Amino acid sequence: MGLAVDGTRLTVDLQLPAESVFGFERAPRSAEERAAAAEALDRLRTGGARLFAFPEGVTCALDAAEVEAPEGLEGDDAGEDQQAHEDEGHEHQEDEGHQHQEDEGQVHEEVHLIASLTCSSEPTGLASLRFADLLPDVVQVDLTVFTAAGEAAGRVAPDASFRF
Numbered sequence: 001m002g003l004a005v006d007g008t009r010l011t012v013d014l015q016l017p018a019e020s021v022f023g024f025e026r027a028p029r030s031a032e033e034r035a036a037a038a039e040a041l042d043r044l045r046t047g048g049a050r051l052f053a054f055p056e057g058v059t060c061a062l063d064a065a066e067v068e069a070p071e072g073l074e075g076d077d078a079g080e081d082q083q084a085h086e087d088e089g090h091e092h093q094e095d096e097g098h099q100h101q102e103d104e105g106q107v108h109e110e111v112h113l114i115a116s117l118t119c120s121s122e123p124t125g126l127a128s129l130r131f132a133d134l135l136p137d138v139v140q141v142d143l144t145v146f147t148a149a150g151e152a153a154g155r156v157a158p159d160a161s162f163r164f
Contacts, residue, residue, distance in 0.1 A: 004146040005164055010060060010117040012048055018070055018109035020137045025109045027072030037073045041111075047134045048115030055125040055164065060117040070109035123164045131158035 002013040018025040021040050028034040049062045131138045135158070144153040147164055156162070 001141050002144050005123060007122050008119045012115040014113040016111045018111055020135055021111045041067055041069055043134060044113055049117055050134050051130060053128045053130050055123050055127050058119050058121055058123045060119040063116040063118050065115040068112040126161055126163055128161040129158055
């Protein structure tokens, strides 16, 4: 997860395993799975500001969010043959999420969120991640925070505190 701070503007760049968002890493196989995937994508698209507890006195609102999901999860025919994609190995598809193929031939789908937020004032000081409500299956986050003062990075818990 990249978090860039430019005055009162924040940009969030988050890539997640599809398993953490939907509970599975393949095209949905039923109407119930399609509905659950659509609901999860909508929560992610509208909930970007809820991923953080901002420093005291700072409120931030979501301006825009773009979510790239694996093929078959955003209006494509679910159950479509995914073999062609599995045979291609590692690929990046614009506007269709990402796939990573492991040695055993299993494809790992990803969801990508890019969100822009505007805050009431420049966030400085202590903040924390709050993934539990929006993405309860996330167990760790590779976080990089970019500010005018520099950058900091680390692998942290989904409820970790950090400084802007």
